[in-house]
Amino acid sequence: MPISQSPSSRPPIRLLAAESDLIADLALHAENREPVVAAMLLEEIERAELYDAETMPEGHVxxxxxxxxxxxxxxxxxxxxxxxxxxxxxAEGRISILTPMGAALYGLGEGQTIRWPDLFGNYRRIRIIRVKEAGTPPDA
Known part of the structure; x- marks a missing residue:
């Protein structure tokens, strides 16, 4: 399931460098079980602007x-x-980074939109309204 927007036409994303390493490792380990989502995440990490905790802009997922x-x-x-x-x-509103929606949200900022495939391969345009809080980055 290819992503419908080329990387250059997708909105810029911003990630914590240490967190992106953790997510890249997770995606690599999930390639056999979730090859499409793993490829999406790795592609998004590759094009992301990376920051450390002190310089990470607020309002990004x-x-x-x-x-x-x-x-x-x-x-x-x-x-x-x-x-x-x-x-x-x-059921409790916690979605995995290893789902199409989780991968779509990762790194987006408030007000940004992206066209992304869902679990069934249907494309949806989603728009970030608000990032309410960012958790403490997990230990790598």
Whole structure:
């Protein structure tokens, strides 16, 4: 399932360098189980602007962030927390970084939109409304 936007036409993303290393390792280990999502994450990390904790701009989705976003097709707003796979629980609003939606949200900033495939291969345009908090980066 290719991503419909070329990397140059997608919005810029900003990530913590240490966190991106952790996520890249996670994606590499998940390549056999989740090859499409792993490839998406690795591509996004490759094009990201990387920061250390002191210089990371606020308002960008990272692990532990609570984010409100809108599916622009349905106009439905949703609030989720982006987490590692072991902490995911969709019923409680915690989505894994190793899902298409988790990969889509990762690194985006408030006001940005991206067109991204969902679990069923349907493309959705999502827009970040607000990043409510960013968690403490997990230990690598």
């Amino acid at each position: 990272r692990l532990g962030s609570k984010v409100i976003f809108v599916d622009e097709r349905t106009h439905e707003a949703r609030e989720v927390k982006l987490v590692l796979p072991a902490d995911a629980n969709i």
